[in-house]
Amino acid sequence: MLDTAIEYLKGVGPQRGEALKRELGIYTFGDLLLHFPFRYIDRTRFQYIREVRQEGETYQLKGVLRRLDTIGEGRSKRLVGLLRDETGALELVWFQGLSWIERSLTIGKSYIVYGRASLFNGRFNIAHPEIEEFTAESGQTPRTFEPVYPSSDKLAQKGLDARGLRRLMRSLLDLLTPADLPENLPDSLLSAYRLMPRWEAFQKIHFPENQRELEAARRRLKFEELFFLQLRLLQIQRRRKDSYQGFVFERVGEYFHRFYREKLPFELTNAQKRVVREIRADLGSGIQMNRLIQGDVGSGKTVVALLAMLIAIDNGFQACLMAPTEILAQQHYNTIKGLLGDLGVQVGFLSGVVKGKARRALLEALTRGAMHILIGTHALIEESVKFHRLGLAVIDEQHRFGVEQRAALWAKGAGRPPHILVMTATPIPRTLAMTLYGDLDVSIIDELPPGRKPVKTLHFTEQHRLRVQGFMREQIAQGRQVYVVYPMIEETEKSDLLNLMSGYEALSRDFPPPQYQISIVHGKMKPADKEFEMQRFARGETHIMVATTVIEVGVNVPNATVMIIENAERFGLSQLHQLRGRVGRGSDQSYCILMTSHKLSADARERLQTLVRTNNGFEIAEADLRLRGPGNIEGTQQSGMIRFLIADLAQDGPILVAAREIAQRILEADPELKAPEHRRLCEHLAATSKEARLWSRIS
């Protein structure tokens, strides 16, 4: 029944069917069923006239009609009635059908009035209300929550506005029987968690009789959605552990030990030590590692990754590190080469700019096994890159990579998939992590290296420009360096580039050579030029780095202490936090200065306030989720995994946590879901496996 084409539903037909497909993607009865209301109008109760406060909101009122007058002439001619209850009076207005309405209403009688409030000359009125006489009977008719469905102008023209859709939904639900919506959760679960049965939930999500029913239906459907996703993710994790044997890195050998003793320039933080231990345990376990390291900017993930790579090398394997941008990959290469010194580990760099002879030599050394570590961009996953014995793949700043790119790394292993270590610099909220990385083991570096002073964040507007410049001079005079970052967004690229260039020119006037040297880096430059400018800045030869967000991820210049972000209101929260992470990497007090215009949207203001208030990446991630919703959190756009029908990761954390725990418990007791009471789970997973196929193989 649910697979029936939508045009066969009573009241649809070919034309409306076509419109439903085009406008809402509704092809079948089942698609329509999943078109949930986005809000409900509470017609279970009457409001008082005093409660009419919100323009555009609908109200159901009960009162006595006190007056009814025709006012105005010609086109402004209208009928105005006055409805009065115990709490006040409100005008009802009609612009059409005046004489008919006038005849059908009687002054002095009681009416039920329903409609949308509008504000006119500072007073509320309701234009063209639904109106019916209040009688013993009409006062009794069951008044429900009316669903309001998303629609469109095109659909409304075809009679499918919110009300038309409501009619369709009613006829669909009348047609369905419980057999069309079989229960997919075990009875024991329904009763233990007081979940509404599935059939009932679908009825009540569309036509609840009161708030309580609506909440129960929502809770049930949200739980179902989150629960099956978690069940699937945990199953993937289990199966992978069962079926993919990992290379066993038994020993921690000479490279690791010598590096640790002779080369490591600092003591690891306790958090770093803990994560290294976790990784070591994984690598020795015989099971393929799929581990995510979450750590705030500057928490020292690179060295942890390097230690893991050394373990791979100690066991006769190769390792690779993939970064999302040329600059970042290059920087990792330099950092790691610098850290390793004369240890004798062969490190190579590969990106799109490595071409011709150099490239051939590199790939040849890699295939022969003469190269221990390969660092680079997504060039690493190209067909032509063949490892001798790849045992560990590290992916930095994971959220920049699509799932396909991650999957491609799997295939590069020596007969088995390599161990995978994923590092993200943007802490993501727990609910999101449980979903996006629900099948990974997670390590958290929740401690910054000692001696770091938290970055001070300030928000200034244009009128403070001179003060900010004075501050820059002060810092530069103390030998520090300054970043000035401009937004660069694809859609507005041209004007952004102009903005950047004029900012650069203005700075060049205010900070003239030879006293001051300014670097500039943006995405339109040749990689070699970018690299040259980055290097000059990194070596301290330039004082100011004017840039776009290309410097956002990972770039490390400890002597830079000031980050000035122009048009800060145009950046997302996590991006701002990332940018701020470029300073505060040395032992000097650092500053992040957010420059904006005077006028700001409420959202932008809250973003900036959040940033000024806290340096905690996890707290910022939670705020970001709350402000923008899960679909807009960086890195999640390409993930179909969080496109939920009804669940909302920003709000449904508690349901998600419960769903995951329950799924975990069920799989522990019955890994293959063979028990009779889990039959429904199996059937549902099988029936919906198609949509889950895409990401089921991915690390």
Ligand code: ADP
């Ligand atoms: P992120 O986690 O943002 O990738 P990095 O790995 O780039 O951070 O480390 C940031 C800086 O901190 C680097 O300069 C690194 O050398 C330094 N660092 C890392 N761990 C420690 C430590 N335990 N003690 C002191 N400095 C450290």
Ligand code: MG
């Ligand atoms: Mg990093």
